[in-house]
Amino acid sequence: DAGVIQSPRHEVTEMGQEVTLRCKPISGHNSLFWYRQTMMRGLELLIYFNNNVPIDDSGMPEDRFSAKMPNASFSTLKIQPSEPRDSAVYFCASSYPGFDNQPQHFGDGTRLSIL
Amino acid sequence: GQQLNQSPQSMFIQEGEDVSMNCTSSSIFNTWLWYKQDPGEGPVLLIALYKAGELTSNGRLTAQFGITRKDSFLNISASIPSDVGIYFCAGGRVSSNTGKLIFGQGTTLQVKP
Numbered sequence: 001d002a003g004v005i006q007s008p009r010h011e012v013t014e015m016g017q018e019v020t021l022r023c024k025p026i027s028g029h030n031s032l033f034w035y036r037q038t039m040m041r042g043l044e045l046l047i048y049f050n051n052n053v054p055i056d057d058s059g060m061p062e063d064r065f066s067a068k069m070p071n072a073s074f075s076t077l078k079i080q081p082s083e084p085r086d087s088a089v090y091f092c093a094s095s096y097p098g099f100d101n102q103p104q105h106f107g108d109g110t111r112l113s114i115l
Numbered sequence: 116g117q118q119l120n121q122s123p124q125s126m127f128i129q130e131g132e133d134v135s136m137n138c139t140s141s142s143i144f145n146t147w148l149w150y151k152q153d154p155g156e157g158p159v160l161l162i163a164l165y166k167a168g169e170l171t172s173n174g175r176l177t178a179q180f181g182i183t184r185k186d187s188f189l190n191i192s193a194s195i196p197s198d199v200g201i202y203f204c205a206g207g208r209v210s211s212n213t214g215k216l217i218f219g220q221g222t223t224l225q226v227k228p
Contacts, residue, residue, distance in 0.1 A: 004157075031213050031214040031215075033214075033215070042218070042220045042221055043158075043203065043218045043221070045215070045218075048213065048214075048215060050213040050214075055213055055215075056215070091157050091158075093157075095214035096214075097213055097214030102214065103146075103148050103160050103163050103205075103207075103214075103216075104160075104205075104214060104216060105160065106150075106157030106158045106159070107157050108155075108156050108157045109156070109157050
């Protein structure tokens with residue numbers, strides 16, 4: 001079975017540019033999570049969706065960040081305009097919590113470098 | 116906000132030694148999970164615990180869900196070089212019904228051959 005698929009795996013761009021990260025969750029999972037990982041702050045939850053609806057975006061750092069989930073099989077995280085401090089590894093994870101709180105499964109991440 | 120305190124922050128051990136790490140919280144969780152992250156990859160689930168007091172093994176790994184529901188530990192026996200990585204604990208609540216997890220800060224494990 002295919003796991004969570006993220007693209008691109010690596011992105012290097014200049015500050016001020018728009019960056020779009022993509023995620024395809026595991027088929028049948030109805031919760032999707034976006035995380036950011038840095039050495040200083042560890043793994044931070046940015047936003048999560050349940051049944052394609054954003055539930056909690058309190059972790060989104062600024063208005064420059066936005067996320068969408070137009071359907072059950074696709075989500076995007078966009079940064080516009082990007083800044084060097086946005087450099088990090090961004091992970092997408094999905095789960096089917098149901099009644100017994102099934103665990104999250106992670107993609108391999110997008111390593112983002114803003115010059 | 117909600118936090119899990121994971122310790123130790125890092126460990127440097129000799130191959131063959133046993134390893135122990137733990138997570139504590141001031142809040143109750145219904146689920147405790149342990150993940151491992153290899154360099155350049157995403158965290159991968161090692162063990163999931165769903166009942167207070169539950170003790171579960173996965174090969175050389177053993178994890179327990181604390182009786183108070185506020186803590187969990189992970190033990191690795193007879194460590195090998197491929198055990199190197201970052202280990203994360205995570206707590207979840209069934210009541211949230213969205214699968215949201217609270218993650219610890221991670222334990223970085225290095226194994227000397």
